[in-house]
Amino acid sequence: xxxxxAAGLAKTYRIGFWRKKVVALRDATFDVRPNEVFGxxxxxxxxxxxxxKILTGLVTADAGEGSLLGRxxxxxxxxxxxxxxxxxxxFYEHLTAEELLDYYGALYGMDRPTRQRRAAELIExxxxxxxxxxxxxxxxKGMMQRAGLAQALIHxxxxxxxxxxxxxxxxxxxxxxxxxxxxxKAQGKAVFFASHILSDVEKVCDRVGIMVRGKVRDVGPLDKxxxxxxxxxxxxxxxxDEARRPEIEALGVTWERRGEEQVLLxxxxxxxxxxxLALAVRAGAAVRGYEERREHLEDLFLRxxxxxxxxx
Amino acid sequence: xTREVSPPMGxxxxxxAWNTFRAAIRSRVLHGIVVLAxxxxxxxxxxxxxxxxxxxxxxxxMGTSFISLTVVAVAIxxxxxxxxxxxxxxTIYTIVTKPVSRGLFIFGKFLGLALTxxxxxxxxxxxxxxxxxxxxxxxxxxxxxSLLLTLGEGLVVAAIATFFSSFSTPVTSGxxxxxxxxxxxxxxxxxxxxxxxxxxxxxLVMPVAEVLLPDLTLGRADLEVAYLIPLxxxxxxxxxxxxxxxxxxxxxxxxxxxxxxxxx
Ligand SMILES: Nc1ncnc2c1ncn2[C@@H]1O[C@H](COP(=O)(O)OP(=O)(O)OP(=O)(O)O)[C@@H](O)[C@H]1O
Ligand SMILES: [Mg+2]
Numbered sequence: 001x002x003x004x005x006a007a008g009l010a011k012t013y014r015i016g017f018w019r020k021k022v023v024a025l026r027d028a029t030f031d032v033r034p035n036e037v038f039g040x041x042x043x044x045x046x047x048x049x050x051x052x053k054i055l056t057g058l059v060t061a062d063a064g065e066g067s068l069l070g071r072x073x074x075x076x077x078x079x080x081x082x083x084x085x086x087x088x089x090x091f092y093e094h095l096t097a098e099e100l101l102d103y104y105g106a107l108y109g110m111d112r113p114t115r116q117r118r119a120a121e122l123i124e125x126x127x128x129x130x131x132x133x134x135x136x137x138x139x140x141k142g143m144m145q146r147a148g149l150a151q152a153l154i155h156x157x158x159x160x161x162x163x164x165x166x167x168x169x170x171x172x173x174x175x176x177x178x179x180x181x182x183x184x185k186a187q188g189k190a191v192f193f194a195s196h197i198l199s200d201v202e203k204v205c206d207r208v209g210i211m212v213r214g215k216v217r218d219v220g221p222l223d224k225x226x227x228x229x230x231x232x233x234x235x236x237x238x239x240x241d242e243a244r245r246p247e248i249e250a251l252g253v254t255w256e257r258r259g260e261e262q263v264l265l266x267x268x269x270x271x272x273x274x275x276x277l278a279l280a281v282r283a284g285a286a287v288r289g290y291e292e293r294r295e296h297l298e299d300l301f302l303r304x305x306x307x308x309x310x311x312x
Numbered sequence: 313x314t315r316e317v318s319p320p321m322g323x324x325x326x327x328x329a330w331n332t333f334r335a336a337i338r339s340r341v342l343h344g345i346v347v348l349a350x351x352x353x354x355x356x357x358x359x360x361x362x363x364x365x366x367x368x369x370x371x372x373x374m375g376t377s378f379i380s381l382t383v384v385a386v387a388i389x390x391x392x393x394x395x396x397x398x399x400x401x402x403t404i405y406t407i408v409t410k411p412v413s414r415g416l417f418i419f420g421k422f423l424g425l426a427l428t429x430x431x432x433x434x435x436x437x438x439x440x441x442x443x444x445x446x447x448x449x450x451x452x453x454x455x456x457x458s459l460l461l462t463l464g465e466g467l468v469v470a471a472i473a474t475f476f477s478s479f480s481t482p483v484t485s486g487x488x489x490x491x492x493x494x495x496x497x498x499x500x501x502x503x504x505x506x507x508x509x510x511x512x513x514x515x516l517v518m519p520v521a522e523v524l525l526p527d528l529t530l531g532r533a534d535l536e537v538a539y540l541i542p543l544x545x546x547x548x549x550x551x552x553x554x555x556x557x558x559x560x561x562x563x564x565x566x567x568x569x570x571x572x573x574x575x576x
Contacts, residue, residue, distance in 0.1 A: 013576060056409040059574040076318065079411045086405040092331065094338045106327035107410040109319020151406060 001070065003159045003190045004032035008064035009054050010214075011047075024050040026214035028064070032159070032192050037185055039201035040194045042211030043301070048194035049087050051211070052163050055192075056084050069159060080108075083157035087164050087194075089148035093137040097128050097147050100136060101154050108155035115154075122150040127176060141168040149180065160184060162193040166200060178204055198297040212304045227295040233273035235265040236289035237280045244283050248276050262288065319411055325420045328412075332424025336390065337431070346432055349382040350439045357443065368449040369538055375440040376458050376537050383433055383466040384493060390428065391473025392485040394421050395570065404575055415567035422474060422563055429466045433459060452540035457548050458533045464555035465531035469493050471559035471566075472526065478566040479573075495521075496528035526558050 009028040012021050025047040032038040040048050053059040055066060057074045071078035091100055098119055105115035123132045126146040131139070139147065145168045152160055165181075166174050181204045184191050195201055201208050202222060209219045218225050238261050245255050248265060253276040256264040265280070267273035270292065281287065336342055356374035360367030395418065398404040408414055437459045444451060472492055476485035495502065502525075506518045530551040536543055 053574075053576070058405060058409060059576060060572075076411045076413050079409060080318070082409070084406075084409045086402070086409075088402075089406065090402045091406065092335065092403055094335050095331075103327055103331050104406065104410065107319070107324050107407065107412050109323055109411075148406075 001034065002031040003034050003036075003069055004038075004055065004067070004161075004192055006030055006051065006055065006064070006066040009051060009061045009066060010063040011050050011054060011059060011061055023214055025054070025061075028054075028211070028216050030209045030216050030219045032190050034190055035185065035188050036206045037181060037191045037204050038193075039205035039208045040192070040211055040216075041196060041198065041201050041208055041297075041301075042194075043196055046196075046211040047214040048196075048211055049163055050214075052084075052087075052161055052194060055161060056082070081155075081158035083152035083155070083160040085148045085152040085160075085162045085165055088167065089144060091136050091144065091147060091151075094135060096133045096135055097123055097139075097150070098132050100147060101150055104151045105154050110155055118154055118156070119150075122153055125153075125176075125180065126150045127173065142170060142173055145169055146173065149177070153180070153184075157189065159190045159192065162191065164195055165193055166195070166197065198301065202297060210300070210304055217304055222297070226297065226300055229295070230270055230292045231268075231295055231299065232293045233267045233270055234289070234291045234293070235267075235273055235277050235280070235287065236262060237265065237277075237285040238262050238288050240280050240283060240285035244279065247279060251276050251279075321416060324412055324416060325423065328407075328417060328420025329423035329427060332394075332421050333427045333431075336424070336428040342386070342428070342432075345382065345386060346435055349378060349432075349436055352378045352382075353436060353439050354443065357447075368444075368447070371440075371443065371447070371449065372455065372537050372540075373534070375443070376455070376462070376534075379433065379436045379440065379459065380462040380465065380531075382436060383429055383462055384469050386432060387425075387429060387466040387470035388473050388486055388489050388493070390425050391470040392477045392482040392489065394425055394470075394474050394477065395566075396477050396482050396485075399575065402575075408575070414571045415564075418474065418478070418563055418567050418570055422471065422559075425470050425474075426467055429463060429470065433463050433466070450540060452537075452542060454533060454536045454540055454542045457543045457545075458537050460548055461531040461533060461551055464552050465528055467559045468496075468526045468528065468531075468555050468562075471562035475562040475566040478569045492525065493528065496526040497532070499525060499527045499529045527554065530554055 006028045009025060011025040012023050014020065015022055028047065028051045030038075030040075040051065042048055050059065054061045055068065055073060057079065060074060066073045068078040069081055092103075095103065101119035101122065102112075102115050105118060110118070120132075123129055126149050128143060128146050128150065131143060136144070136147065145165075149162075149165065152162065165177050169177065181191050181193070205222060207219060207221050208225065209216045210225065211217065236258070240263050248255055251267070251272045253265050253267045253272050256266065258264050263285075265273065265276050267276065277287065277290070353375045356371045356378070359374060360370040363370045395404075398407070398421075407417055441451075441455065444455075469489060473485055473489040476488050480488075502521070503518075506514050533543055535541070
């Protein structure tokens with residue numbers, strides 16, 4: 001069983017008087033397993049929010065199908081145990097945070113004592129304790145985001161969908177979001193979130209999906225998606241004579257002076273780097289540093305983005 | 313935790329209605345309107361003094377008319393923004409993604425608006441009745457009956473506004489609703505005109521108009537109020553039933569349209 005399934009979801013918006021077509025989503029295919037934290041990452045405009053709007057029933061897909069907790073998308077049943085934080089959430093200005101959570105709790109059918117208990121807990125958990133009786137009209141952007149997180153969790157959902165949960169939050173708020181996500185995982189829940197901030201995903205996700213230009217390109221655990229191959233090796237040596245430079249460069253290693261004493265040798269693979277290193281040691285230089293740089297999420301992103309023209 | 317049963321619809325409906333009502337009564341604009349309308353009702357006192365013989369009648373006439381116009385105005389303005397405000401401010405994102413059907417959302421919102429109209433009418437009606445009592449003017453049950461009929465009319469107008477705003481802009485919805493309100497008030501006159509003078513085109517249009525146009529003349533009891541002639545309660549019940557059916561159908565259609573909309 002999967003808690004969230006998306007198969008070939010697609011959406012084209014029509015805008016303006018001439019109903020001009022804007023392809024927002026071409027193919028979103030992935031699933032989220034029970035008790036998994038899944039991150040959907042992609043650059044601005046990739047289609048992450050569109051995917052989430054289809055999943056939560058705000059928008060109907062033109063093609064494809066999906067389910068939440070075993071129920072087809074767009075049905076009331078699919079949303080019973082779903083918690084959702086919209087992108088840049090906005091709430092009823094006339095309510096206080098407490099009243100807001102009470103209202104949403106009632107929509108989930110929770111009784112009053114349970115609502116009040118959960119609301120109080122969550123307001124503390126998201127760090128709004130000092131403002132629980134202030135009208136939302138007076139909330140700052142980050143406070144709004146925190147209220148949004150609280151309402152997504154009010155009914156103890158099985159699956160939580162968060163659209164850029166860290167937008168507008170200060171460092172403490174960001175850490176709290178990480179803590180909330182880890183907490184949900186520890187309680188056996190599943191979390192699906194969208195982000196374009198790569199470090200967010202690296203920290204908390206079990207698996208990620210990479211979305212570029214309306215298509216989910218790759219899904220898997222982060223370390224599987226990243227190329228294990230070494231991209232570049234840097235060796236920093238001290239006291240190496242300039243006379244050695246031609247020999248080193250003949251190995252396909254670049255030579256870059258760093259200050260008076262040091263030289264940075266850079267190779268595209270490990271073997272030439274080691275040869276250069278041996279050469280430098282024989283010549284009496286001291287080794288100050290050795291680093292193999294592997295692929296980071298950033299590189300993967302760039303690699304995907306470069307390949308995006310292929311099937312556009 | 314498994315949640316196989318749907319959340320109780322009554323609780324959801326109540327929560328949506330209550331939140332809508334609470335937003336309305338916390339709105340400064342509405343406070344202003346009610347105070348202004350109450351002042352207008354009281355101003356009938358001054359106009360009544362100008363009348364030669366029957367100032368009590370003038371006060372009754374003007375008072376009930378002001379109340380009815382206020383209720384209709386609030387019904388139109390609130391009706392056209394009932395759904396639109398939630399869509400524009402994106403608060404709807406957090407509602408229709410809960411286990412709440414869009415139809416239930418519309419009925420809940422409308423219930424909240426109905427409650428608001430009821431309270432406005434109770435306050436203004438209270439002012440009028442108090443004025444009548446303080447002056448020691450004769451009281452008739454028809455005054456209460458006319459207030460009830462006005463509420464029914466307000467509900468019909470609000471439902472029409474809600475219907476149009478489920479697919480068009482607030483301004484368009486407001487203009488069209490106001491037009492239908494005027495035609496609805498002229499229902500009988502239109503009818504008579506069509507029967508006597510009407511050309512062929514009108515003869516064709518009339519049967520359609522009869523079904524679509526709300527008969528708002530049902531809600532007017534001007535003559536009865538003027539001369540304090542009580543209405544049959546069966547008539548009041550009939551008018552109320554008509555209003556509720558008309559509003560119900562308009563809301564049902566609004567739900568069908570709203571259910572298909574993308575919230576982008
Ligand atoms: N309402 C709309 N009308 C027309 N086009 C839209 C609409 N919403 C989104 N789009 C287009 O669809 C594409 C995907 O947008 P989407 O909001 O899903 O991106 P995103 O991945 O969430 O981006 P971001 O990281 O900036 O939030 C974009 O090209 C955008 O211009
Ligand atoms: Mg987005």
